[in-house]
Amino acid sequence: MLSPLDILCQVYWHAPNLWPVAILAAAVMIAAMSALYPAQLGDVPWPWRGLLPGLRLLAVLVLAASILKPIAMRLATVEERGAVVVLVDRSKSMGVVDNARSPAQLVALADALGKLPPAVRNDAPTTLAAGLERLRTLGAIVRGAQEDLDYARVSGRDIHLRQTRLNETQTLYSEAAGVLLDKAGALSDADALVKQLSEVARPPDASSRDNWRSKVPAQIAQAAAAVREFQNASDDRLYASNPDVRSACDAIATLSRFALVEQALLRPGGVVAKASKEASVIGFGLASDITPLALVEKDKPIQALNVVPNGDGSDLTAGIARAVAGRSVRAVVLFSDGRQVGGDATIVSGLTPDGVPVFTVSAAAAEAPQDLSFASVSAPSSVFVGQTIAVKAEVRHDGFDGATVEMHCQIGDEKEQVKKLALHDHKEADVVFSARLSKPGVQRVRIWFPTVKGEASGDNNQALRWVKVAPERMKVLLIAGSPTWDFQYLRDALARLPEVQLKDVVVDPANPRVYLPPQEVLAQDVIVLFDVPEKAFDERHWETLHRMARVNGGSVLLVAGDAHLPAEYFKLIPTAAMLPFRSSFKPAWSVWPGEEPAFHFVPAPQTESLEMLKLPPDLPAPGAGNATAQAAGESEPIPRRWEQLPGCFRFLQLPEMHDESNWKPQARPLLIEEESRLPVLTEMRLGAGRTFFLGINETWRWRFKVGDRDQGHFWRQLIQYASEDPYFAYDGPLALDTDKVSAEPGEAIRVRARITQEMPDPPPAFSLDVVRDGAVVAEQPLAPSGAPGGVRYGATLALSAGDYDLRWTVQSGNKKTHVVKIPIHVAATSEAELANLSGDPRMLRKLSEASGGEFLTLDQVDRLPERLAAAGDTRSRYAELPLWDSPYLFIVVIGCFGVEWALRKRLGLA
Numbered sequence: 001m002l003s004p005l006d007i008l009c010q011v012y013w014h015a016p017n018l019w020p021v022a023i024l025a026a027a028v029m030i031a032a033m034s035a036l037y038p039a040q041l042g043d044v045p046w047p048w049r050g051l052l053p054g055l056r057l058l059a060v061l062v063l064a065a066s067i068l069k070p071i072a073m074r075l076a077t078v079e080e081r082g083a084v085v086v087l088v089d090r091s092k093s094m095g096v097v098d099n100a101r102s103p104a105q106l107v108a109l110a111d112a113l114g115k116l117p118p119a120v121r122n123d124a125p126t127t128l129a130a131g132l133e134r135l136r137t138l139g140a141i142v143r144g145a146q147e148d149l150d151y152a153r154v155s156g157r158d159i160h161l162r163q164t165r166l167n168e169t170q171t172l173y174s175e176a177a178g179v180l181l182d183k184a185g186a187l188s189d190a191d192a193l194v195k196q197l198s199e200v201a202r203p204p205d206a207s208s209r210d211n212w213r214s215k216v217p218a219q220i221a222q223a224a225a226a227v228r229e230f231q232n233a234s235d236d237r238l239y240a241s242n243p244d245v246r247s248a249c250d251a252i253a254t255l256s257r258f259a260l261v262e263q264a265l266l267r268p269g270g271v272v273a274k275a276s277k278e279a280s281v282i283g284f285g286l287a288s289d290i291t292p293l294a295l296v297e298k299d300k301p302i303q304a305l306n307v308v309p310n311g312d313g314s315d316l317t318a319g320i321a322r323a324v325a326g327r328s329v330r331a332v333v334l335f336s337d338g339r340q341v342g343g344d345a346t347i348v349s350g351l352t353p354d355g356v357p358v359f360t361v362s363a364a365a366a367e368a369p370q371d372l373s374f375a376s377v378s379a380p381s382s383v384f385v386g387q388t389i390a391v392k393a394e395v396r397h398d399g400f401d402g403a404t405v406e407m408h409c410q411i412g413d414e415k416e417q418v419k420k421l422a423l424h425d426h427k428e429a430d431v432v433f434s435a436r437l438s439k440p441g442v443q444r445v446r447i448w449f450p451t452v453k454g455e456a457s458g459d460n461n462q463a464l465r466w467v468k469v470a471p472e473r474m475k476v477l478l479i480a481g482s483p484t485w486d487f488q489y490l491r492d493a494l495a496r497l498p499e500v501q502l503k504d505v506v507v508d509p510a511n512p513r514v515y516l517p518p519q520e521v522l523a524q525d526v527i528v529l530f531d532v533p534e535k536a537f538d539e540r541h542w543e544t545l546h547r548m549a550r551v552n553g554g555s556v557l558l559v560a561g562d563a564h565l566p567a568e569y570f571k572l573i574p575t576a577a578m579l580p581f582r583s584s585f586k587p588a589w590s591v592w593p594g595e596e597p598a599f600h601f602v603p604a605p606q607t608e609s610l611e612m613l614k615l616p617p618d619l620p621a622p623g624a625g626n627a628t629a630q631a632a633g634e635s636e637p638i639p640r641r642w643e644q645l646p647g648c649f650r651f652l653q654l655p656e657m658h659d660e661s662n663w664k665p666q667a668r669p670l671l672i673e674e675e676s677r678l679p680v681l682t683e684m685r686l687g688a689g690r691t692f693f694l695g696i697n698e699t700w701r702w703r704f705k706v707g708d709r710d711q712g713h714f715w716r717q718l719i720q721y722a723s724e725d726p727y728f729a730y731d732g733p734l735a736l737d738t739d740k741v742s743a744e745p746g747e748a749i750r751v752r753a754r755i756t757q758e759m760p761d762p763p764p765a766f767s768l769d770v771v772r773d774g775a776v777v778a779e780q781p782l783a784p785s786g787a788p789g790g791v792r793y794g795a796t797l798a799l800s801a802g803d804y805d806l807r808w809t810v811q812s813g814n815k816k817t818h819v820v821k822i823p824i825h826v827a828a829t830s831e832a833e834l835a836n837l838s839g840d841p842r843m844l845r846k847l848s849e850a851s852g853g854e855f856l857t858l859d860q861v862d863r864l865p866e867r868l869a870a871a872g873d874t875r876s877r878y879a880e881l882p883l884w885d886s887p888y889l890f891i892v893v894i895g896c897f898g899v900e901w902a903l904r905k906r907l908g909l910a
Contacts, residue, residue, distance in 0.1 A: 014069035014882070026064035033057065044907055052900055052909075059896035066884040082330030082356075083280040084868055085323050086265070086272070088293060088305065089316070089336035089363070090285040092830045094258040095309035096456050096837050098365035100399060104235035105365060106249035108859035113263050114270075115248040121238060124187055125231035128197075130860045131180045132224045135200065138173040139216050140849040145169045146209055170206045177201040193230050196223040257363040258309040261335040264361075264861045265295065265305075271333070272301040274865035279330055286319040286334075287311025288342050312744075312830040315343030316847065320351045320358060329356050331871040333864065334847065337364035338840035341833045345843060348850040357853035357871050361861055364839025369456035370399030371837050372449070374463045375428050379445050381740060382468040384726050386498030388436045389467060393447050395430070396836060397423045405449045409433040412443035412467075421449075436498070440471035442741050442823055460834035466742040466825070470726030475523060476719060478504040479514065480530035481564055485700035487530045493712045494719065507536050518544045522552055522756065525723040531561020531697070534568035534575060546574035550687030553754070553792055555722035557692040560652045562589075566693075578691045580667035580682040581655055587695070590653045590676075597647035597701060601680055602639040604657075604669040612721035613670065615641040616713050643674065646704045652695030654679045688785070688792055692722060727754065729820040736808050736820040743826050745801045753782055753793040753808060768795060771805040771821075782808075799826045 037053050044052070101109070111121045145166040152162040181201040184194045200219050204211035238245055252260070265271050272295050275281050283293035285307040294306050317340065320332060332352055338360075352358060375396040380389050391409060400423055409417045414435045421431050437443055445465040451458035476494055480487040483506050494500045505514055514536045521527070521544050537545070548554045556578055558565055569575040570583045581587070592598050603613045615638070651673055655662035666686070669679035680695045702711040727735035735754040743749050751768060770778040782793035807821040841855065848855040854867055883889055 010073050011070050011883070012073065014071050014884075016068060018067050018069075022064045022067040025067060026061060029060040029064070030057065033060070040909060042909075044909070048903060048907060052903055052907075055896045055900040055903075059893045059900075062889060062892050062896075066889060068884075070883040072883055082328040083282045084275050084278075084331050084333060085327070085329050086275075086281060086283045086293070086295060086333045087286045087290070087319060087323055087335070088258075088261055088265070088283065088307070089287070089311075089314055089334070090258070090291075090307045090309045091287050091311040091314035091339070091341065092309055092459070092833050093314070093337055093339055093837055094261070094363060095256050096369060096371075097254065097256050098367075098369045099253075099454070099456050100367045100369050101253060101365045102232070102236075102367075103239040103249065104232035105859070106252055107235035107239050107245060108231065109260070110245070110248045110252045112859045112862045113252070113260070114267055114862075115252060116245055120242065120245060122234055124183060125227050125234065126860060127863075128180055128183060128193075128227045129224060129231065130856065130863045131176065131183075132200075132220055132227060133855050133860070135173065135176055135180070136217070136220050136845070137849055137852070137854050138169065138176060139212065139220065141852065142166070142169045142173055142206070142216075143209075143212050146206070146212065166206050170203065174201070174203055177203065187230075190230060193223075193226045196226040199223070256309070257337055258305075260858060261361075261363050262305050264858065265335070266301045266303065268301075270301065271861065271864050272296060275868050276301075278869055282323075282327070284319070284323050285311075286314065286316065286323075286336070288313035288315055290319050290322050312828045312833055313342035314339055314833065316340050316843065317345065317347050317351060318343045320847070324352050324356065329353070331853070331868050332356060332358045332851075333868070334358060334360045334844070335363055336360070336844065338362055338842070338844040339833070339836065340840070340843055348846045351847070352851055356851065358847050358851040359853045359856065359864060359867060359871075360844035360848045361856045361858060361864065362839055362841050362844055363858055364841075366839075366841075366857070368398040368836075368838030370454050371456040371460070372397050372400060372405065372423075372452055373457075373460035373835055373837065374447075374831070375835060377447060377463040377465060379465040379467055381466075382470060382725050382728065382737070383437060384470050384473050384499035385440045386436065386438055386473065387469075388434055391433045391435075391445055391447060391465070393431055393433075393463065394428045395421060395423070395449075396428050397426075398838065399454070400452065401426055403452070405452065407431050407447070407449050409445070409447045411435040411445050412437055412469075413439060437467065437469045440469045443467045443469055456837055457834060459830065460837070463831055464742075464829075466740070468726075468728045468737070468741055470728055472726065472730055473499050473501040474719075474723050474726065475501045475525045476503070476723070477516075477521070477524045477527045478502070478530070479527070479532050479536070480504070480506050481532045481536070481561060482506070482509075482530075484530055484561070484697060486559065486697055489700055489703070489708075489711060490528070490715045490719075493708065493715060497716070500719075507533060512536050513538075516541070519756075521545055522548050522554075524548060524554055526555045526557065526719055528557040528559065528719075529565065530559045531563055531565045533564040534571060539572060539574070542572055542574040546577060546686075549578070549689035549691060551689075551791060552756075553688035553724055555690045555692065555724070556686075557694065557718070557722055559694045559697060560587075561697055566652075578686065580664055580684040580691070580693050581662050582664065585655050585662040587652050587654055589650050591650045592647075597649040597698075599648045599651055600643050600645065600674040601648075601651075601671045601696070602642045602674050604672045604679065607668075607670050608638045610670070610721070612717040613642075614638055614717075615645075616709055645710055646701045648696060648698040648701055650698070651678075651680050654682070654693075654695055689724075690722065692718070727752075729822050731820045732816070732818040733812065734808060734810055734818045734820045736806070736822055738806065738822055738824065741822065741824055743799070743824065744828055745826055746798050747826075748796050748798055749824065751780070751782070751795045751797065751806065752785070753795075755791045755793075755810070766793060766808065766810065768797075769807040769809065770797070770799070771807050772802055777804075799824065801826050801828060 033053060033056060041049050107121065108126060110116050111123065149162040149166050152159045177200050181197045184190055184197045187193065200223050203216060239249060272281055276296055281295055283295040284290040285293045288311060291307065294302055296302065314336065316334065316336060320334065324332060329352065373396050375394040377393045379391045383389055391411065395405065403423050405421045405423060407419045407421050411433065417433050419431050421429050423429050445467055446462065448462035451461055478487065478491055491504050494502045507514060512533050512535055527545060527548065545556065549556050558578060560566060566579055566587065569579055576583055607613060657669055657679060664684060667682050667684040669682050671681035672679050682693045684691050699711050699714065727737040729736045733756045737752050739750040766782040768780040768782055769776045770780060780795050780797050782795050785792045785794040804824040804826065805821045806824055807819065809817060809819045811817050845855045856864060
């Protein structure tokens with residue numbers, strides 16, 4: 001008798017309901033042949049007389065059979081059932097040794113890696129822990145089935161099918177929970193554990209959505225905690241009592257995460273050895289991208305992995321998608337600490353084809369390793385020469401609570417600064433360094449602290465930043481219709497700033513005409529007009545001021561007053577264009593009738609996060625320490641700080657924010673009056689630049705009690721916000737800048753360029769030379785940006801690792817050549833990868849649950865081969881070949897007709 005293995009294949013019909021059509025078609029074609037073919041044969045001798053109609057009859061029957069859609073089915077080969085894809089995270093965080101593992105955790109890990117004597121450890125709790133992780137996944141599947149049923153009820157389709165699936169998934173959950181309860185019952189001294197598992201083994205009804213969303217996960221978490229407690233107590237006793245176990249665990253404790261994964265994969269009887277018996281195993285190393293990883297040689301696991309953990313990133317989601325693309329895969333296994341550095345961590349569904357589970361194995365310990373690292377380091381990317389910068393660093397500390405660290409900072413060529421930083425309360429500690437940068441150019445900021453004994457890694461004890469110090473100072477022009485208090489206080493405040501090049505003009509009432517050279521106006525970064533009369537400039541000069549914002553990208557700040565602004569500004573097109581509201585609206589001053597000023601102003605909605613609207617911390621309360629008061633002030637909400645400012649007697653009433661008929665579409669409010677919610681400070685985009693309108697002229701009242709602290713801070717921040725970031729490189733009419741001077745390979749670098757009006761008739765197009773080692777390696781076109789006819793250009797480029805110069809060369813009308821260049825340093829950095837060395841099991845769980853896989857810890861890795869085998873069993877063991885649209889059917893039909901035609905030609909019938 002033949003066994004199933006002796007059968008090459010089986011043929012069945014995909015559309016047997018079409019048999020009447022197939023028989024009818026065959027009958028019609030056979031009848032036509034019987035009526036027409038015999039007359040054509042004539043005196044043709046045998047066997048040709050029977051062969052010719054036989055060939056045509058065979059082709060006709062094959063075509064008729066194709067209507068039934070025949071399919072050939074056979075046992076699938078190992079390749080057809082799909083490979084197991086193994087991904088090993090090779091980022092630098094995988095090279096860390098987890099130095100906070102407890103003796104119990106080391107015992108569990110040593111047992112999973114086959115380092116303990118046989119049967120010395122009771123592994124029943126480990127089995128329970130793995131089963132609970134499976135229950136967690138099954139619970140997520142039940143919740144997904146509930147959502148599918150809801151959608152089916154809304155759409156009115158497949159309701160019965162979705163209900164059946166929901167019932168099946170709940171049954172699987174109940175059966176798995178019952179098995180765990182039986183196993184727990186066999187343990188001694190496990191009454192508390194059995195009680196917890198009894199709760200898990202009684203799942204709620206499938207329709208109880210809230211319970212499946214909250215109660216079931218909570219029960220599983222409580223049961224998992226009970227299992228861990230039971231297992232840890234048993235393993236602690238084993239570690240203390242057995243010298244051989246203790247020796248094996250101490251050896252395990254010195255291995256990095258990557259080395260532990262290597263042993264789990266390649267040891268005799270490990271994952272690769274067992275999985276390769278059932279399927280082909282394909283390996284990849286995973287960092288920012290994937291690289292082939294050899295796992296098997298001559299049908300045996302190799303001795304060691306051919307990669308090292310040196311990656312500067314770990315894009316887990318993209319790595320999985322790339323590894324399975326274009327391959328037949330039955331399962332994916334990811335060994336990682338779970339930290340996603342680079343890529344999109346939110347994309348976890350759809351990474352693999354439907355039915356391909358992802359099994360994630362956490363290589364990191366449950367507790368974060370003892371380590372110190374920089375959680376964040378902030379420094380301005382560009383400043384003006386002479387400006388003081390602040391460098392703030394936050395230090396993450398695990399296992400060093402109560403310690404003191406010596407922080408060092410070197411800013412440019414300034415003297416090295418050292419500060420003591422106390423670590424406490426398990427919270428990130430911060431330190432601030434400051435320095436005045438008087439030398440133009442690219443300045444390096446290095447902040448670091450010495451390696452502390454017991455740290456998991458010293459590679460994350462240093463951070464580098466680069467600051468561009470522009471050689472030209474911020475140019476600010478103040479023009480006042482009269483020397484108001486606000487004008488005088490702002491002039492005095494800006495005059496004290498070394499980064500500001502200030503010019504101020506007060507209009508003479510007897511001779512209000514003011515003359516400023518057009519080139520001087522166009523060169524300004526910010527121009528502030530304090531109630532300037534319209535006749536202070538002629539129309540040509542107003543057009544120059546308007547062009548300074550619209551074309552050159554500068555900012556104009558209009559401060560309302562009693563006499564001129566905005567009443568006179570509707571007369572000219574250039575001045576009206578700078579107002580944020582339409583000329584149909586005529587604003588009026590709102591005056592407080594009482595004896596004490598009561599108008600207060602707060603940030604508008606969606607602008608509270610703007611740095612320029614953040615006020616300094618409030619003054620210390622009487623008897624409070626400085627540190628306490630400062631901390632309280634920093635944590636105080638921004639609107640509350642604004643409400644604490646002294647009030648004003650009046651403000652200019654602008655249109656309500658929702659009144660679109662009176663607002664220009666580019667305008668947005670920054671400050672509003674607290675009670676009426678009417679805007680008092682607005683910002684409006686004007687071509688390449690911006691205009692600001694301030695409907696207050698009593699900010700000097702904010703100086704009561706606290707002097708310059710609040711009013712001076714507001715004006716300085718507003719001017720800084722209004723000024724464009726300084727250009728880094730200048731030469732005559734050329735200015736060039738980049739958003740960064742240090743980047744990672746492939747990272748986008750944005751370039752901006754400007755030509756002032758000193759260059760007549762600039763060419764229509766420019767290009768930027770990318771220079772490396774003195775040779776031009778690329779040319780990057782500069783595209784016009786900003787308003788039409790403007791003088792601004794931009795580009796975006798990405799470079800490979802190396803040191804470059806971005807060079808812009810232009811020849812002016814007088815044949816003089818101008819050159820500006822910026823140095824760019826491109827190198828990979830592992831700062832983000834090593835900022836936090838703790839594992840992220842939540843990310844790994846998301847990946848596994850989204851695909852129907854399973855999350856395991858490294859001490860459960862010995863369970864992985866059987867999980868992979870079970871995943872393979874869920875895939876079809878048979879391969880199907882549709883015959884009705886296959887090339888085989890086409891070859892048979894064409895072959896029959898072709899041979900028949902050839903024979904007819906040979907016999908003289910054609």
